[in-house]
Amino acid sequence: GWNDYSVEADITIGESGDTVTTPVYACVTGRHTDAEADDGYEIQFYDTAKGIQRLRIYRREDLKELAKVDFPIEYGKEYNLKAVFQGNKIYAYIDDVLYLDVTDEENKCPVGFAGIRKNGTEGEACGVDVKFDNFVVYDYDEKMNKFVEDFEQYVPRLEDVNGTMEY
Numbered sequence: 001g002w003n004d005y006s007v008e009a010d011i012t013i014g015e016s017g018d019t020v021t022t023p024v025y026a027c028v029t030g031r032h033t034d035a036e037a038d039d040g041y042e043i044q045f046y047d048t049a050k051g052i053q054r055l056r057i058y059r060r061e062d063l064k065e066l067a068k069v070d071f072p073i074e075y076g077k078e079y080n081l082k083a084v085f086q087g088n089k090i091y092a093y094i095d096d097v098l099y100l101d102v103t104d105e106e107n108k109c110p111v112g113f114a115g116i117r118k119n120g121t122e123g124e125a126c127g128v129d130v131k132f133d134n135f136v137v138y139d140y141d142e143k144m145n146k147f148v149e150d151f152e153q154y155v156p157r158l159e160d161v162n163g164t165m166e167y
Helices: none
Strands: 005-013 024-032 041-047 053-059 064-070 080-086 087-093 098-103 113-118 130-140 159-161 163-165
Touching: 005 024, 005 041, 005 113, 024 080, 024 130, 041 087, 053 087, 053 098, 064 087, 064 098, 064 159, 113 130
Parallel strands: none
Antiparallel strands: 005 080, 005 130, 024 041, 024 113, 041 053, 053 064, 080 087, 087 098, 159 163
16 A cells, blocks of 8 residues: 655676667566556656667556656766655655656556566666665655655654553
């Protein structure tokens, strides 16, 4: 029943000087209902191998690109990629800078779990190595008027209530 949360990971595609001959993508994902299902959203670094590199918000269920922006991927550089899901709004950040936001009017994937994904590490799959580190998911309350970066306020804390430690 996960609905509103952020998911992030540090992603490194290839090594300095690498070039790709087949398309490559690496992403954080959200709102999947099953590990084997083709549903949910992907916030992807995407290289077409034809000179087009971009960041995109992609709805996997119907293979629909919801938003995109050109982004020159530097191979071998680590990027922090974060997706925020809040109601039917999706936000995409790279290194804490907002690059994309979209409202999915169809809201086809309102709940589901988070993850990471890539399209392989060798041969026809993509030809370069993709590394993930520091994968984190933060939950937050949809009732807020706006998204708040300080997730600590949503973490339950033990308090002394009449001599008893309670959440």
